[in-house]
Amino acid sequence: MIYELSYLILLLPLLSFLVLGLAGMKMQHKTAGLIGTCSLSLVTLLSYWTAFAYFTADRVNGIYQTIVPYNFTWLPLGNLHFDMGILLDPISVMMLVVISTVSLMVHIYSFGYMHGEKGFQRYYAFLSLFTMSMLGLVLATNIFQMYMFWELVGVSSYLLIGFYYPLKPAIAASKKAFIVTRFADMFFLVGILTFGYFTDSFSFSFAGDIVMGQGTTPFIEGNIAKAVAAGGFIIPTALVLMFIGGAGKSAMFPLHIWLPDAMEGPTPVSALIHAATMVVAGVFQIARMFPLWIEYAPQAMSIVVWVGVITAFYAAAVACAQSDIKRVLAFSTISQIAFMMVALGVSLPGHHGAVLDNHAQLGYMAGMFHLFTHAMFKACLFLGAGCIIHAVHSNEMALMGGLRKYMPITHITFLISCLAIAGIPFFSGFSSKDEIITACMEYSPVVGWIMTGIAAMTAFYMFRLYYGIFWGTENKEAHAHHTPHEAPLTMTLPLIVLCVITVGVGVYTTIAGFAGWGGSFGSFVSAAGTDYTIHFNTQIAATSTVIAILSICLATYIYKGESQPIADRLYKTFPKLHRAAYKRFYQDEIWQYVTHRIIFRCVSTPIAWFDRHVVDGTFNFLAWGANEGGESLRSWQSGDVRKYAVWFLTGTVALTLILLCI
């Protein structure tokens, strides 16, 4: 069997985590880094091999088969069971490629970026742990395995955000990230419990069954039908609960608050975890459950759409006003993930014979495609930002400006990625974003135009960032000590690789999309597993390109110059708006209020008081009562023999009298 080595994809990073975690402190920095990178290179090779084998295998009835090379029962739970295994289908194989590529780039990049840092070995150990967990998440054969690795990626993210543990903001950010996602995971868990209880299964074996309209598989007849019979609301409820979990991980409004703070972690980590892979876990989860969504909960999908639209708009608006380059990128990530969510949400059901019709296919395919392209160019942007921070030693845009002379490679790759995210033809972002907007237009023109507007905002704030960093006045004061210099090869090489992918994919898919060729993204990944040919809608493509170019021109007009009179005037005209956007529309403050004031002050503290004073007080009162009772009886035992005699005599007389009376 060609997939028999696939278990190594999970095992190798796990081993390198254990080796580095247990023995890392005794190693040289270089050795530790090499162990991590080598094992990851092997994983990458294996992933590419698996992907190659999977996508070149013969389709059955024009559909990629779902393959489960390994699956064993890890823990029996009554009539349910908790399995561990590997599931290969188009989306998991695609994710395999994305994760291993970005992770390998980050491993290489970190050699330069983390050079000489204390805890270098620990850093590589955590990277391995994260990679293992993320791969396990996408390869999961059942929802419980997914949840388990879901928690593991959460912990790896916690550990990596808090990598600089002596710094207070890093501690706070890591705690916040973990607790916010944990809060969302609680809903995920309840969703899993509901789903598992009513369908008697945690398995993903519906994948590939339902979308084909084959209502005859045992899983649908037995498990799903049972849940539907118990109540039509059950599957939608379970799915929405799971979506809340996904929204937490994917930083959807209002659970997005952890992601901007997570930028306290090392920049390569932000590139890997908080831009390319972990944050799209929520999108992946919806894609994984997509057959159920579309068959049994089509109405509930509008929740996904509107959450996505609100998030995309909100994050784009905030991104326009941030001054920390990583924060801009973080909000841009939130906004782009929201695009993917919207894309999945707008896939409305509709069968075309046995296969889903183009409409349902389009949104799903576009979402996955955007996930792929976004992972590449956003990782490139973050890594580029890392090079800049490495050179300038600050995240603040005010301290940058005019860096294009000093860092040519970073400049070019950053520009290409900006063009990609802005949606300019021949760059990868164009193909995927255009498909998303097309899908939205078909769903509802309102959503379509809103998304077009947000795409324009994206182009605007990305070029604001670009000009702020590479053009404009050079901050001579900040650079007085040493001039910024280009990063070493270990850091620029990943940038180049990611850029090549962005451009290569962009050029091919743009041409293929206009010409209607096969072999584009849709041929590999589509909702039904069929060969889906991408056809651009020329009208929409032209509109969105023109709008993107206009926004870029606007950004150029405002931000390119040495001084920025228009931008300054805008600040002065709308100080409150700017301040609100800068403060992220006070979302963090609201959450802070809820958690600290309400939960800590008004729930936990009274409960602790109640416990110490009321519950414990009751028992102390009982003890006190017993003590007092003893004290009061004690005076009878006076030790005065004459008193005893009086009592004795009185008693005798009384007794005698009583006896006489009877």
Added chain:
Amino acid sequence: MVPVECYFVLSALLFFIGVFGFVTRRNLIAMLISIELVLNAVDINFAAFNRLLFPGEFEGFFMTLFSIGVSAAESAVAIAIIINVYRNFKSDSVESITNMKG
């Protein structure tokens, strides 16, 4: 012949004088003397009742003699204790001995 009631009156008087003394006096010796009075009251009763109820028999008198013997021994022990108490507490007042008070 003295009527038998006189003995009873005498013994009753002695008994209550003894009890009164025991309850009111604080001096250990005085309390001991009071106890002796109570015992003597009992002795008189024994003798008087023996004479009244079983004339010609001697169990009551024997009991009286036995009681006198016991009270002698008891006084000896009590006085020994009192002397020791006095040595330890430098007092023969009952109120000074409160070590075993609860």
Added chain:
Amino acid sequence: MNILSLFVLIPALMLLGLWVARNVNQVRGVMVTGSSLLLVLSIWLCYFFVSERSAGNTDEMLLVASTPWFEPLNIAYSVGVDGISVVMLLLSSIIVFTGTFASWQLKPMTKEYFLWFTLLSTGVYGFFICTDMFTMFMFYEVALIPMYLLIGVWGSGRKEYSAMKLTLMLMGGSALLILGILGIYYFSGHTTMNVNEIAAMHNIDPDIQNVFFPFIFIGFGVLGALFPFHTWSPDGHASAPTAVSMLHAGVLMKLGGYGCFRIAMYLLPDAAQDLSWIFLILTTISVVYGALSACVQTDLKYINAYSSVSHCGLVLFALLMMSQTAVTGAILQMLSHGLMTALFFALIGMIYGRTHTRDIRELAGLMKIMPFLAVGYVIAGLANLGLPGFSGFIAEMTIFVGSFGAKPLAGDPDTSFRMVATIIACMSIVVTAVYILRVVGKILYGEVENKHYLELTDATWDERFAVVCLIFCVAGLGVCPFLFSDMISPAAGNILRSIGVM
């Protein structure tokens, strides 16, 4: 002689050995030899149990034996183990073994300390091997009394107050317990004290059961930290010396859950079905309330004690759900909580031994000063909040899956009652994360504020050994839960069938 009696005999010989020991090294020698023997014995017992089961031996109890020791009341020394007791014995051995190393450098009166420590473990072992109600009760008392001295003499802080409070509350529980046991004995026809025989007779009138069930459940529930009888736990744990906290939270609190299941629910099945919902409400409160209280505590041991209230509440919660999966989860949770809390208390003890404070407001940046202990603490914390790969995750997930699917019983106020209770209990996983990360962030991370701490040293070899052993066990249970759930699940099934809910 029955092999199970060795579990009582070895501690008895250890007591003898400690009594004649002349110096500290001899005391340590006796302790290490004895506790390793017990550990080997319990591992062998697990192996034996599994091989018997796979050889097709389906008896409810294995290694059964009985010797009467007080004929007029039919009291016998009856022993026997099923899957649940086997894993509890293993847990006890691990905790006693690591506890020995955790109190390696304890002073003063090392010999006396270990004497009481061993006596306590004798009681624990005896309780788990016995199947006779009265003998179980006797061993239960043997395990409780030494606690008073161990806390009162070797403790810290308000030790006399805490020792007194703990002992009195647990004794109060015992009083209810003996009433309940005598009630069961009398109303089942006063012919036997053997648990299995009484369960097989199944002849106690349901009304009578309803009277005695609360007695026994609360009696054991006090030890299992059932709300509102849990208040001995924060004070007791805070004052107890390290190894005693470990043993107490790790094993002794499990006696409560075990007793609730083995005596209260097994012998009074009708009452268990009728009244379980009342206690379910109490345990649900325990779970959430303990976690919320832990959020605002400032003493490390108080935080952990409240966290124990929450986790042990989950044990009783799952037992009362009365589905096979939930009960299996409850036993797994006992194992998992036992190991994790022991690890936590061991680490807190070691940190306290160096810094002489447990107040989280005074500690900071320990990661730099004592990296080994700090990393251990992070691992313990992550295990406690349910990180997959450690025992907490599988125990909690088994409980939640089992409880969510638990069948509604006759006495329940509503058919979805159990489901709602499970959802409420799920909230604790978020709150757990809050208080664990709060502590980790405050005491381990950040910069060292108190310059005196810079001179402190990291763990010594005996401490490292104890910590590594416990982490290994926690991870082992987390990675290979099927080894244990295969043992526990049939035993839980037998009892639930006898109760009549399966």
